[in-house]
Amino acid sequence: MMMQTGQAAPWFTAPTPSVPNFNFSSLGGRYVLLAFLPTEPIARQLALAAMQAHQSLYDQTNLVAFGVLRDPVAMSQAQDRPGLMWFLDQSGAVSRAYGAVSQAGVETPYWCLLDPSLRVMVAGGMDQTEQVFAAIRALPAPGDHAGVPLHAPVLVVPRIFEPEMCARLIEFYERRGGERSGTMRQVGGKTVAVLDDFKSRRDATIEDEAFRDELRARIQTRLLRPINRAFQFNPTRIERYIVACYDADDGGGYFKPHRDNTTSGTAHRKFACSINLNAEEFEGGDLRFPEFGPKTYRPPTGGAVVFSCSLLHEATPVTRGRRYAFLPFFFDEAGEALRQKNLHTLQFGDEPSARAAGA
Numbered sequence: 001m002m003m004q005t006g007q008a009a010p011w012f013t014a015p016t017p018s019v020p021n022f023n024f025s026s027l028g029g030r031y032v033l034l035a036f037l038p039t040e041p042i043a044r045q046l047a048l049a050a051m052q053a054h055q056s057l058y059d060q061t062n063l064v065a066f067g068v069l070r071d072p073v074a075m076s077q078a079q080d081r082p083g084l085m086w087f088l089d090q091s092g093a094v095s096r097a098y099g100a101v102s103q104a105g106v107e108t109p110y111w112c113l114l115d116p117s118l119r120v121m122v123a124g125g126m127d128q129t130e131q132v133f134a135a136i137r138a139l140p141a142p143g144d145h146a147g148v149p150l151h152a153p154v155l156v157v158p159r160i161f162e163p164e165m166c167a168r169l170i171e172f173y174e175r176r177g178g179e180r181s182g183t184m185r186q187v188g189g190k191t192v193a194v195l196d197d198f199k200s201r202r203d204a205t206i207e208d209e210a211f212r213d214e215l216r217a218r219i220q221t222r223l224l225r226p227i228n229r230a231f232q233f234n235p236t237r238i239e240r241y242i243v244a245c246y247d248a249d250d251g252g253g254y255f256k257p258h259r260d261n262t263t264s265g266t267a268h269r270k271f272a273c274s275i276n277l278n279a280e281e282f283e284g285g286d287l288r289f290p291e292f293g294p295k296t297y298r299p300p301t302g303g304a305v306v307f308s309c310s311l312l313h314e315a316t317p318v319t320r321g322r323r324y325a326f327l328p329f330f331f332d333e334a335g336e337a338l339r340q341k342n343l344h345t346l347q348f349g350d351e352p353s354a355r356a357a358g359a
Ligand SMILES: O=C(O)CCC(=O)C(=O)O
Pocket: 255, 260, 272, 274, 287, 313, 314, 315, 325, 327, 359
């Protein structure tokens, strides 16, 4: 049975011809067309022709289209292009999760159009191809898909660190120097830190316990209550005491859209926190939550933005100057039990900086 309007699209990872482990959940922020194609050759050719005829609609920024292929021969001929890619679903797991193949193996080929928060907007069978593409042509900008202005469910709390503490943290970074930090990825059963162009940032880790105590005290007395009020969550543990630096002159500091808890080694993280240390001194370098439109968030100097680690978020490029931020994750005792359980899946490369500050 086809998915229905409003249902959350199941997340999965699957290979495409150009990406061995494509993470579907990172697609938020634009419309996504999934085409569950028929296996019968003539019907499939018709559907493929309809897909290709609308190629100009798949501009990547507003809409990206994926054909879901289960047939190995079709897979071997498929090639990814910008905006039009292919999920190779040899086991049929993705097609089953979306109701395009029943448990008994009966197929229901269909077009499944997802909104920028990855929920079903339009679902239509192959006999409704024209109507589906007419609906796609009439779509508003991704940020307007709800018909009303959207706000990300994030909490902004000013006055966590006083100006002197912000200056001390920047000075600490300048004295220590930062090391390039990586991104945590799941590769098979392991969580590994990867250094690539997904992120351009340097981090310095605060090891000194007395310094950590000072930072923790401020978070405890000034930030925990607002978090509890907004999210009914009581953090008891902090991961990462780092000062991060995004530098316009060093790779154009940025962090592309990601979620913070999608690997076994990071699944325990509940809330992420960004405390800006010099908000007046750089351009760009805002937080953005693509599933909730183009609006950006910029905590004031010493202030925090707190958000669920499950939300897709990005740090936009710093275009002038350097952005310094203190970036902890919060979790609780249940999270600690999960962290202990999954610890054996964490695998660090030889890169010490990735070890210090993977996100
Ligand atoms: O730069 C920020 O404020 C967010 C950083 C981030 O998303 C991360 O370290 O996971």
